[in-house]
Amino acid sequence: MARVMQKRATSRRKLHIPRSLSTSKSVRGSSIVLGALLLYIHKLKLKLAALTRDYCTLYATNRQLLKYTRLLKMSQSQVRVEKIGNVARPSFRVRVMCEKRGGRLVPILEAFEKMGLNIMQASVSCDRMFAMEAIAVAAAQEQPPAATAVTQALLEAIK
Incomplete structure (x- = not known):
């Protein structure tokens, strides 16, 4: 009988730590x-709910930043x-990127024509x-323009 009581007391002492963690009043x-x-x-x-909220907030912020970055680049x-x-007969490789609006191509081609440049290939x-x-x-009969002059003329044609 004493042995049973001693085991019971030992098990209660062992359960004291988990009981304090769970705030349980149970003996079992x-x-x-x-x-x-x-x-x-x-x-x-x-x-998990807090992390999900934080993730959704960060994801929405990231999407807005990407959207504004694309708009700024465009x-x-x-x-x-x-x-x-x-x-003797210089050529220029020209790359133009700008926002999409109607009537961009014609002013650019007119700027090439004013500078005396013939388009050989374009996409x-x-x-x-x-x-x-x-x-x-x-063109063979004219003095070729400088690359900076071509750049300035194209920027003006775009605006």
């Missing part, structure tokens, strides 16, 4: 462990002119933004 070990487990699961659910006109070819895209890549050759 299985209900104390179950209470602690349910409390732990509840805390994990709360943490609103900025980019013109790159590289001089290629020989000295134009108007999917999300206006993009053009062309190879222009200076």
Whole structure:
């Protein structure tokens, strides 16, 4: 009988720590462990809900930033002119990227014509933004313009 009482006291001492963690008033070990487990699961659910809210907020913010970044990139006109070819008859590789609006191609072609450049090859895209890549050759009878002059003329034609 004393042995049984001693075992019972030992098991109560061992269950004191889990009981304090779960705030359970029960004497049975299985209900104390179950209470602690349910409390732990509840805390994990709360943490998961908080992380989900944070993720959704960050995802929405990221999407807005990407949208504004794309709009900024599209609103900025980019013109790159590289001089290629020989000295006697220079050619230019021209890349133009700007926002998509009607009537972009005609002013650009008129600017090439005013500068005395003939378009040998061109590709134009108007999917999300206006993009053009062309190879222009200076006419034989005229003095070829500088690459910076071509860039400035194209920027003015775009605006």
